[in-house]
Amino acid sequence: MTRISPETPAGAxxxxxxxxxIRLRDAVVRYPNGVVGLKKIxxxxxAGEMVSIVGLSGSGKSSLIRTINGLVPLSSGTLExxxxxxxxxxxxxLRRLRGQIGMIFQGFNLAGRTxxxxxxxxxxxxxxxxxxxxxxxYRQRDRQLAFEALDRVGMLERVYHRAAHLSxxxxxxxxxxxxxxxxxxxxxxxxxxASLDPPTAHAVMGDxxxxxxxxxxxxxxxLHLLDLARGYGTRLIGLRAGEIVYDGPAATATDADFERxxxxxxxxxxxxxxxxxxxxxxxx
Amino acid sequence: xxxxxxxxxxxxxxxxxxxTPPAKPRRPWRTVITVAITxxxxxxxxxxxxxxxxTANLPADIARYLWLMFSNPAxxxxxxxxxxxxxxxxxxxxGCLLGIVISFPLSFLAARGIGPAxxxxxxxxxxxxxxxxxxxxxAIVILSVTGLTPLTGALxxxxxGIGTLGKWGYEAIExxxxxxxxxxxxxxxxxxxxxxxxxxPQAAPEFVSFWLYRFEINVRASAVLGLIGVGGIGDxxxxxxxxxxxxxVGALLIVVIIVTIAIDLTSGAIRRRITEGSKARDLA
Numbered sequence: 232m233t234r235i236s237p238e239t240p241a242g243a244x245x246x247x248x249x250x251x252x253i254r255l256r257d258a259v260v261r262y263p264n265g266v267v268g269l270k271k272i273x274x275x276x277x278a279g280e281m282v283s284i285v286g287l288s289g290s291g292k293s294s295l296i297r298t299i300n301g302l303v304p305l306s307s308g309t310l311e312x313x314x315x316x317x318x319x320x321x322x323x324x325l326r327r328l329r330g331q332i333g334m335i336f337q338g339f340n341l342a343g344r345t346x347x348x349x350x351x352x353x354x355x356x357x358x359x360x361x362x363x364x365x366x367x368x369y370r371q372r373d374r375q376l377a378f379e380a381l382d383r384v385g386m387l388e389r390v391y392h393r394a395a396h397l398s399x400x401x402x403x404x405x406x407x408x409x410x411x412x413x414x415x416x417x418x419x420x421x422x423x424x425a426s427l428d429p430p431t432a433h434a435v436m437g438d439x440x441x442x443x444x445x446x447x448x449x450x451x452x453x454l455h456l457l458d459l460a461r462g463y464g465t466r467l468i469g470l471r472a473g474e475i476v477y478d479g480p481a482a483t484a485t486d487a488d489f490e491r492x493x494x495x496x497x498x499x500x501x502x503x504x505x506x507x508x509x510x511x512x513x514x515x
Numbered sequence: 516x517x518x519x520x521x522x523x524x525x526x527x528x529x530x531x532x533x534x535t536p537p538a539k540p541r542r543p544w545r546t547v548i549t550v551a552i553t554x555x556x557x558x559x560x561x562x563x564x565x566x567x568x569x570t571a572n573l574p575a576d577i578a579r580y581l582w583l584m585f586s587n588p589a590x591x592x593x594x595x596x597x598x599x600x601x602x603x604x605x606x607x608x609x610g611c612l613l614g615i616v617i618s619f620p621l622s623f624l625a626a627r628g629i630g631p632a633x634x635x636x637x638x639x640x641x642x643x644x645x646x647x648x649x650x651x652x653x654a655i656v657i658l659s660v661t662g663l664t665p666l667t668g669a670l671x672x673x674x675x676g677i678g679t680l681g682k683w684g685y686e687a688i689e690x691x692x693x694x695x696x697x698x699x700x701x702x703x704x705x706x707x708x709x710x711x712x713x714x715x716p717q718a719a720p721e722f723v724s725f726w727l728y729r730f731e732i733n734v735r736a737s738a739v740l741g742l743i744g745v746g747g748i749g750d751x752x753x754x755x756x757x758x759x760x761x762x763x764v765g766a767l768l769i770v771v772i773i774v775t776i777a778i779d780l781t782s783g784a785i786r787r788r789i790t791e792g793s794k795a796r797d798l799a
Contacts, residue, residue: 300701330703340694342716353712357703364708406698413702 250278250449251313251331251416253299258308260294260473268294268303270473276466278313278416281443281450283464283481285457287493291473292453296419299451300332301325313416330357333410333448335420335439339402343395347386347405350394351377354412373412380411384438400431407438411446418442420452424459429503436463456503457489584765592763596748596770602665603747604778606740607733609669614676615726621677622684623710629688638681645678650736654743668745672733679732683725691717724786731782738771 253276260268268291276282286292297303298310301317310318312328320328333354341350355373356364363369369377381387384404389397394405403423410418420439424432436452440463443450454460460467460481467484469477469492477484477492486497493501624630625638654671661667696713704712741749748771755763 302697302701326703326705328703329701332701334698334701336694336698338694340698342695342712344720345712345716349712349716353699353702353704356699356705356708356712359708361705361707364711367711409698409702 249313249416250447252276252278252311252449253417253451254309254311255298256309258298258310259306260291260298260303261306267473269298271308272473272475274468274475274478276449276451278449279443279447280466281440281464282452282466282468283460284451284453284468284470285455285460285489285492286470287455290470292470293421294473295470296334296421296451296453299417299419300329300334302334326357330413331416333413333415333418335403335406335410335418335423337422337425339399339406339426341394341402341405341409344393346391347381347394347397348374348377348390350405351380351408351412354380354409357413376414377408377412380408381405383411383442384408398431399427400434403427403431403435404438407435407442411442415448417449417451420450422453422455424503425455432459432503439463456501457484457486457497458502458504460484580761583761584768587762588766588769589760589762590766592766593770596751596767597774599746599748599751600770600774603737603741603749604734604774606665606668606745606747607672607730607737609666610672610676610737611726611730611733613669613673614680614729617673618677618680618684619722622681623688625681625685626688627685629706629710639685642678642681645674646682648675650675650740651743654740654745658743658745663744663746665746668737668740668747671740671745672736675736676729676733680725680729684722687718687721687725688714720789724790727782727786727789731779734775734778738775 253274255272255274258269258272258274262268270291272291272295284292284295294303298305299312299317301320305318308318309316313331315328317325317328349367352367352369352373355369355376359369359373378387378390381390384407386401386404386408389401389405394402397405407418418439423439424435427435436459439450439452442448452460452464454464461484462481464481467477467479467481467488468475469488471492471494477488479488489497489501621638625635625642627635630638650671653674654667657667657670657674661670691714695717696709699709699713737747738749738752741747741751742753744750744753748767752764752767752771755767
């Protein structure tokens, strides 16, 4: 099921590392306030998959995504990412592993008052020494990776603009470039299009599908709109109250499946609409 | 428009329905505190022994001194006044720079999430302690070591500056958006990388603004510090007041006021440009 396209440009260094698989065994996440995010989840995701994770807010999909890069620690169970024990990693080792996992957020999480380039170079911090970081003296290769990542999402022209001056869709593309600059084995996206209008949402989802297909990177996307989940994912995982209630191919998931995941009838509010989500070319 | 016109009629024609608004919350402590503070203010007012008969002469006295000072200011003293003002501004500038250099790293260590708790609490205690002591008292203490020189004034301003700049600094750091910090962590950034590229780009304009504001404060405070004889325009002002050379005092006051206002306006304009100017452009 891996989709490393043979026509990946030779110059594009943004997939230097091989895609990573994810293995969760009996994973439990319990927050300090007693709330249970994940209830004994076991899950295998193969390298190169494009997975849509759906569920209502509070279903545990954010916990699942944040567990995979260690932003949320496991209370019990094990997590292997690319063959490395993420749940045991601490300090330098944890940062090294996180450096291989890109993350995209609903709110973009860019530092608005600095340039697009500086934001994308955040993706190179795991490979940059602290003295170099403090003065912003990145190596030429790291800058080159940042430029290539921006080029891939069509934002190279804005490289010296301030991030806050960009539109929401442009900011999310810069955030995708930041993740790509990491040369990641996995890209995690937590509700990446929930703050965007429908055409921009399709464009950003198209970008995520493209990095999965062209670079072969494993992509996990949290979504709550079922047409996006069906149209862009190859595999669909449904979460409800911290448990996996659906796991299967995305394209054939029926409305009844979604009603089981959501625990209520499906309505218009569960669809984004707009451009057809059929797997065609990416809009410019 | 129709909706607006019909709305009141609908309300009036609706059958009267018994509604029960929630009981007004009782706040007994608020009443107690209000009464206590009122009593305190009245008592303090009566306990202060003011010779009301003498205040009758006050307006006439003020007018007489204003006339002595400003009817015919000693303009020939202006060059010397300018020179002494320059010395005061130098004192303010050096004090500001020293304060910035020392407070800058300390404010990071004092911020929640960066410095360890004991260090944080110790630094916050130090900042409050310093702010509790006026510059002039600090100067009198330092005086015994460094003597009656402008350096004493600069050091006193620097020490006081550590208190205010340190507090403003850690408050600015704690007030930044958590999103970019999370993004740096997710990309494998270490603590100081997070500070540099998650926090600093957001807090930098506020820091620069605080530094300028502190310089404004120092310019005003340096004139006051002259009163204890550390040099500058305050020193000159004290001397001529003691000699009762009112025309000279008048000329000095004019110089001090104009220079202070000029510095305040310039620095204020730059600060506005830094903090609000960027926001105004973001909206565009």
